[in-house]
Amino acid sequence: MNDKHTAAHLICGINPVTEALKTGDKVVSVHISKQRQVNIDEILRLARERGVGIKFEEKNFFDARFSKGHQGVAASVKAKKKITIEELLELPDRKGEAAFFMVLDCIEDPRNFGALLRVADAAGMHGVVFQSHRSAGITETVSKSSAGALEHSNLVEIVNIKHAIEKMKKKDITIIGAEADSDLSMWDINMKGPLAVVVGSEGHGLRRTVKDMCDNIISLPMLGKVNSLNVSVAAGIIAYEALRQRRK
Numbered sequence: 001m002n003d004k005h006t007a008a009h010l011i012c013g014i015n016p017v018t019e020a021l022k023t024g025d026k027v028v029s030v031h032i033s034k035q036r037q038v039n040i041d042e043i044l045r046l047a048r049e050r051g052v053g054i055k056f057e058e059k060n061f062f063d064a065r066f067s068k069g070h071q072g073v074a075a076s077v078k079a080k081k082k083i084t085i086e087e088l089l090e091l092p093d094r095k096g097e098a099a100f101f102m103v104l105d106c107i108e109d110p111r112n113f114g115a116l117l118r119v120a121d122a123a124g125m126h127g128v129v130f131q132s133h134r135s136a137g138i139t140e141t142v143s144k145s146s147a148g149a150l151e152h153s154n155l156v157e158i159v160n161i162k163h164a165i166e167k168m169k170k171k172d173i174t175i176i177g178a179e180a181d182s183d184l185s186m187w188d189i190n191m192k193g194p195l196a197v198v199v200g201s202e203g204h205g206l207r208r209t210v211k212d213m214c215d216n217i218i219s220l221p222m223l224g225k226v227n228s229l230n231v232s233v234a235a236g237i238i239a240y241e242a243l244r245q246r247r248k
Helices: 014-022 041-049 059-063 085-095 110-122 140-145 161-170 231-247
Strands: 008-012 027-033 053-057 073-078 100-105 127-131 155-158 174-178 195-200 216-218
Touching (some): 008 014, 014 041, 085 127, 085 161, 100 231, 110 127, 161 174
Parallel strands (some): 027 053, 100 127, 174 216
Antiparallel strands (some): 008 073
């Protein structure tokens, strides 16, 4: 299936479809392979409770639309609703919590994008900001890679993430950039207060103009022979260090 921005599109996989059904009226129809016999009870129950049509399809329905990993389960869903940066900045106050955001600087790999959404959801971040260009955007691959986290994420798509960072700084939110070559460790800074973690692409890291806007640039201690981690793994470690500090 082509990764395109569409008004309605297909997502696949047991977790993404289940989570989409849990979010309300987003799902238009559910498609299940006639060969699929197990782990579909919850999907069937949720679809029936919400009055969503269920179609049992031949194997070629999935093979023609998806690469491997569809698990014989798909759903036609409405486009993911996004929010504005102003709406995002209001969320922490409404919850009585210190702001905790992730900002994606030109993450173009849809699998990394989806994995980062999964990290943000797991760590309890209030939302994720990404650019409308030089970004993977919201696609079927992102949905599958997020394992359902996409459906629960507050997303801000903006022309330039630097504008979002500027608005965050005006709200006294500390901006932390992640780069492999920094001498400052994540253990050296206080992440208990309002915080935004900015991560860049694996190929190029943070752009210089974005890096200059960060209050601190941190790295992870690397003790092995390999000098870098996958961006979603690195973001997950930083997010959970912030979570540890906040819970302490």
